[in-house]
């Protein structure tokens with residue numbers, strides 16, 4: 123039975139170990155969406171993780187969801203990412219870009235564009251612009267003839283990621299953003315071929331995955347899903363519907379030969395998570411976190427129990443640049459400082475010490 127420290131091949135990706143850095147939005151890019159010096163250092167510090175998944179990164183200007191989010195659109199953004207990927211590769215790591223269209227979880231004051239979604243249903247809540255908190259707007263319901271443009275944005279963004287030196291991409295179909303919004307019945311009330319039945323609700327996600335595979339090759343494409351996450355007004359509380367939608371999605375993705383599916387769900391051993399794994403049939407990454415940050419023991423147990431091919435870890439990787447070393451040697455961890463997650467610059471971003479540095483500071 124492999125453990126967390128056993129290498130893994132996932133499509134074209136060769137992971138030195140099975141601890142994957144989760145996609146983590148940290149809003150450290152410039153106003154123009156260009157990756158900054160601290161981002162180069164932050165990701166390079168974490169190169170010993172088996173795979174780094176970048177923070178959610180917008181493939182089109184309208185897909186931007188956060189102030190300080192980096193993009194995969196302009197030459198300057200790609201040049202910035204090239205510095206990040208070069209630094210990670212120099213330290214022996216590999217990295218994929220999480221390609222994320224925020225959908226209705228954005229605001230024109232953030233992206234400079236109308237907000238796009240499957241249906242004209244606003245999230246009941248507020249988002250943060252550069253000048254303060256504002257209510258989420260009622261989004262523009264994408265017309266049928268606009269959907270090819272969404273597919274194209276994911277294709278172009280993914281090709282741009284490869285051109286910027288990423289080893290692949292993770293399509294973001296989780297956490298209530300655009301692709302997830304098409305899957306969910308509370309965010310998608312369309313009556314055309316993209317709404318209603320499970321086959322219709324998965325259609326855009328499958329079209330995006332198929333087109334990105336055709337562009338950059340299946341071995342460099344993964345996808346993230348979060349069934350029953352119940353976030354941003356996207357409620358999936360009908361297990362039969364969830365089974366039908368995500369089961370159909372796995373059946374449609376399986377023949378593509380993707381590098382991986384990454385699932386976020388607390389019940390890794392349950393029939394939903396393991397049933398979807400069986401239907402996908404390829405490398406399966408699991409993240410059980412959120413209510414509590416993933417721990418070393420939980421991650422190890424997922425491997426011992428054979429529930430995942432790799433474990434995705436979020437907050438522990440924020441606070442511990444040398445997480446793999448610490449977990450292998452059981453050295454303990456730095457505590458996360460929540461107040462600095464979205465702080466500016468280096469604070470709480472590149473200043474968490476390795477175990478060795480912590481020892482030096484203490485002595």
Ligand SMILES: Cc1cc2nc3c(=O)[nH]c(=O)nc-3n(C[C@H](O)[C@H](O)[C@H](O)COP(=O)(O)O)c2cc1C
Pocket residue numbers: 144145146147148176177178220294296297346386409410411412413414415416434435436437438463
């Ligand atoms: C600060 C922060 C930013 C996050 N940003 C993203 C993101 O950009 N994309 C995404 O898919 N998930 C995002 N997540 C979710 C994480 O990838 C992960 O699923 C979550 O932290 C649970 O794992 P953990 O318990 O190991 O931290 C974010 C979570 C946190 C705490």
